[in-house]
Amino acid sequence: MSTKTVPTTPTPTQGEMYLVSAGIGDADNLTLKALKTIQSADLILAMPFVEKQLAEHFPEGVEILDAGHGLFTSLARSGVDSSEIEKRETHVRHRVRQAVSEGLCVVVVEFGDPTLFGPQVGYLGEFHDLNPVIIPGISSFNAANALLAQPLLHSSSQRLMMTTAGGIKDYTGIPPDVLVLFTMRLNVEELCSNLLKLYTSDTPLVLVLSAGFNKHERVIHLTLESFREQGEELEIPWACLIYVGAIDVDR
Ligand SMILES: C[S@@+](CC[C@H](N)C(=O)[O-])C[C@H]1O[C@@H](n2cnc3c(N)ncnc32)[C@H](O)[C@@H]1O
Structure with missing residues (x-):
């Protein structure tokens, strides 16, 4: 065959x-x-x-x-x-x-x-x-965390939340220990009034600018109150993450 x-x-x-x-x-x-x-x-x-x-x-x-x-x-x-x-x-x-x-x-x-x-x-x-x-x-989140150089989540009961500056507008849940905000279409006044519904005015607020760009990256430590007063003048660039809550200001 x-x-x-x-x-x-x-x-x-x-x-x-x-x-x-x-x-x-x-x-x-x-x-x-x-x-x-x-x-x-x-x-x-x-x-x-x-x-x-x-x-x-x-x-x-x-x-x-x-x-x-x-x-x-x-x-x-x-x-x-x-x-x-x-x-x-x-x-x-x-x-x-x-x-x-x-x-x-x-x-x-x-x-x-x-x-x-x-x-x-x-x-x-x-x-x-x-x-x-x-x-x-x-991510900008990783690079900004590195600049803050402190533990953001270090006990199992802590809560960290990420959203945009506009994303907390209707948030009525428990304020997270740390809130991280992407800043697209940032409106400082509106953001402050929404944050003040969740946190007291002396709560730390940190701006992390140009994270990951060694020559330009910068961290600005404020409180919710001082951000409300100075935020507009700071001319916050597009490359900015905002951290609110349990951030150690002495680092
Ligand atoms: C369209 S999103 C893109 C985010 C990107 N996928 C990431 O993982 O970082 C742009 C937003 O990310 C943040 N962002 C981007 N680059 C940044 C940087 N170098 N430093 C701080 N924030 C930054 C700002 O909030 C900006 O408005």
């Missing part, structure tokens, strides 16, 4: 997709795992400032696309022409899917922790079927 070899069509190798954290602040806050993943990329998507900061680590000749800000979420659509956003999304969708179907490695690079208000988090939902893998990295 003769045996016949049936020619098989090679199975196309599916590529891979990663959402890689560049860390926060200086470029050397990148983890080794993030670096290795970036160096294996065939297509990189990054915001222009992230690209500029990490360009020396990108593989030579790699294709780079602007990752946009909030693509595939409502964030990208706030106050702009949504047809422009749709055009960009269509282009990104097409290019990413084509690259993965060709067996290539697609890397979306994001600053901070992508799962904490990350502008690239929409890629996870849009490309869910491609099983994107997150390579974690340093």
Whole structure:
């Protein structure tokens, strides 16, 4: 009996997709795992400032696309022409899917922790079927904690809560021992009046600015009262986390 070899069509190798954290602040806050993943990329998507900061680590000749800000979420659509956003999304969708179907490695690079208000988090939902893998990295929260240099959670009964400055507006629960606030769209007066419903006016309030940028990072110790008085004058930059509650001011 003769045996016949049936020619098989090679199975196309599916590529891979990663959402890689560049860390926060200086470029050397990148983890080794993030670096290795970036160096294996065939297509990189990054915001222009992230690209500029990490360009020396990108593989030579790699294709780079602007990752946009909030693509595939409502964030990208706030106050702009949504047809422009749709055009960009269509282009990104097409290019990413084509690259993965060709067996290539697609890397979306994001600053901070992508799962904490990350502008690239929409890629996870849009490309869910491609099983994107997150390579974690340093968040502004980690970098700011390092600057505070004190235990924030050190007994099992302590509570730490994170939200945005606007996120505590309707909060009526037990005030957490430490409240950490991302400051997007900060309104100092409104924030103070909401905080004063939860904490006394002498409660420590700390601003951590530009965490992770060695040359610029700064910590400003205030109380809720002095923040109410001086907050507007401080011209708080975008890169600021606010800590309220059981923070040791003598550190
Ligand atoms: C869109 S969120 C992105 C957060 C990011 N995914 C992370 O993990 O840090 C931006 C907010 O993060 C905080 N932030 C970002 N970079 C910071 C930095 N270097 N220092 C302090 N806060 C920062 C600020 O509250 C800012 O308004």
